[in-house]
Amino acid sequence: MGPGTSTSATARPFFRTLGNTKLKLLAVFLTVLTILLLTLYSSGLSSNISPGAKDELTNEQDYWTWETRTQFRKPQHINDTDDTGRSQNGTCDTFPSDLLSHIQIVLKTSATEDPNRVDTHMASVTRCISNLLVVSDKETELHGHHVHDILADLPLSARNHIPEFKGYEALQHGNNIDGAAGWKLDRFKFLPMVERAKKVNPGAEWYVFLETDTYMVWDNLFRMLEQFNSSFPLYMGSPSPGRGVRDGKVNWFAYGGAGFVLSRAAVDTLVARETGEYGQFIGPSVTEQYMQVVKDDCCGDSVLGFALYEKGIELSGMWPMFNPHPLDSIPFGDDHHWCQPVISMHKSQLGDMIGLADWEDERDRTNPLLYADLVGYLRLGELPERKGWDNGAWGGIIEQPDTLSQHESLEACRQACHDKDWCMSYTYDTAGACVFVRSLKLGAASKPEIAGQFTAGWDNEKIQNWMADNKCEEPKWMKPSLTRIF
Numbered sequence: 001m002g003p004g005t006s007t008s009a010t011a012r013p014f015f016r017t018l019g020n021t022k023l024k025l026l027a028v029f030l031t032v033l034t035i036l037l038l039t040l041y042s043s044g045l046s047s048n049i050s051p052g053a054k055d056e057l058t059n060e061q062d063y064w065t066w067e068t069r070t071q072f073r074k075p076q077h078i079n080d081t082d083d084t085g086r087s088q089n090g091t092c093d094t095f096p097s098d099l100l101s102h103i104q105i106v107l108k109t110s111a112t113e114d115p116n117r118v119d120t121h122m123a124s125v126t127r128c129i130s131n132l133l134v135v136s137d138k139e140t141e142l143h144g145h146h147v148h149d150i151l152a153d154l155p156l157s158a159r160n161h162i163p164e165f166k167g168y169e170a171l172q173h174g175n176n177i178d179g180a181a182g183w184k185l186d187r188f189k190f191l192p193m194v195e196r197a198k199k200v201n202p203g204a205e206w207y208v209f210l211e212t213d214t215y216m217v218w219d220n221l222f223r224m225l226e227q228f229n230s231s232f233p234l235y236m237g238s239p240s241p242g243r244g245v246r247d248g249k250v251n252w253f254a255y256g257g258a259g260f261v262l263s264r265a266a267v268d269t270l271v272a273r274e275t276g277e278y279g280q281f282i283g284p285s286v287t288e289q290y291m292q293v294v295k296d297d298c299c300g301d302s303v304l305g306f307a308l309y310e311k312g313i314e315l316s317g318m319w320p321m322f323n324p325h326p327l328d329s330i331p332f333g334d335d336h337h338w339c340q341p342v343i344s345m346h347k348s349q350l351g352d353m354i355g356l357a358d359w360e361d362e363r364d365r366t367n368p369l370l371y372a373d374l375v376g377y378l379r380l381g382e383l384p385e386r387k388g389w390d391n392g393a394w395g396g397i398i399e400q401p402d403t404l405s406q407h408e409s410l411e412a413c414r415q416a417c418h419d420k421d422w423c424m425s426y427t428y429d430t431a432g433a434c435v436f437v438r439s440l441k442l443g444a445a446s447k448p449e450i451a452g453q454f455t456a457g458w459d460n461e462k463i464q465n466w467m468a469d470n471k472c473e474e475p476k477w478m479k480p481s482l483t484r485i486f
Helices: 012-016 021-048 051-058 097-101 115-123 165-172 179-186 190-200 218-225 264-271 291-296 300-310 350-362 371-378 410-419 448-453 460-469
Strands: 103-108 133-136 140-142 145-149 206-211 235-237 239-244 250-254 260-263 425-429 433-437 454-458
Touching: 097 103, 103 190, 115 140, 115 350, 133 190, 165 179, 190 206, 190 264, 190 300, 206 264, 235 250, 239 300, 250 300, 260 264, 264 300, 291 300, 350 371, 410 425, 410 433, 410 454, 448 454
Parallel strands: 103 133, 103 206, 133 145
Antiparallel strands: 140 145, 206 260, 235 260, 239 250, 425 433, 425 454
């Protein structure tokens, strides 16, 4: 404190304006009373409100702890099974089909995709979606659903000046094109599929878009959407960096493979067109508006995010709940993949699509499906050592120097992992490398041409102990973020 100052210096002018002693005393009394009440209130918060509730009040945590409820019904035909043990009534008896009146699901595919992938997806992930809107680059029928040629909505004048549409014309005349040509056409589907979804179901509150290698946990998606207001312009998904915007920054878009969601207000804003005095459209559609941008970009999901950004709607990054990685490469047990609900996964194996869908149906769905729960499906903590397997491709640790004893043999690698309290699994490469993995991860089969080099294993006892010590007390519904990315 400097010379000539005092703690009451700033209060003196105020008291001089009160003009009499009674007012001075009243002011002092009210001040003391206010301080006392604030102290008591603060003390009450500390003693009577749980840590989770305090986090909600102060907004200090990166997640919500909502109490959600499942929309799925209890099965009515528990004992009605066929010789394989599966229900003859399927799983759709329990699916909350009534929600589909205000949630429009859109599946994007291509005539160049592997038919097995499309068939598997429609027999598992989207098997119960009665209002499924399937969009592609060729008109056809699939499993009772009409497949819409979404590229036919593009102006013919524009298609005639885009080289990639030579492949499209070939498809319309019954000729085959390769997957690379189909991928080049794919980016032109994003904006028209949003317009078509709005046209097909104008009253929907939510529009959900996914691809044929996207696995969607419908129960968790429906739980999450119940917490948001569709009249607010929301664009939700797994964030990915896209086109450049002002000040050298990039615009973030929702990665299409992980699936994404648009609220009714967001779709209305995106597809809105200028009209004339008689109600006729005088402005271009959003597809026409951004045709050149799509042509110049590699990816349609990037352009969709850019179009939304230009119309004032920024991405709500919901990673890791929307996950761009497949099940086998998820690092369970890290800061982002344990007590968080799982909404989607990308690049799903065909067997996992069916397996996960059936496994989900065996759960009672009392609680949301968390990443921690998926270890049961993967049997992490019970797996034997596997030859021709690699669980260190993502996030593996190779300690230096390469002359360390652990790099000399599989046995030495296994023992070295066991001796480190943080090592949960390992992969040994006969070329002379021992790879340690901190997280709980399944990994995947090695490439066939080098499968003989690799053997992977898990420290099952350590994994089981870790899981026992890290039970989830509540789900962590992650708040939107563009800084919390994979």
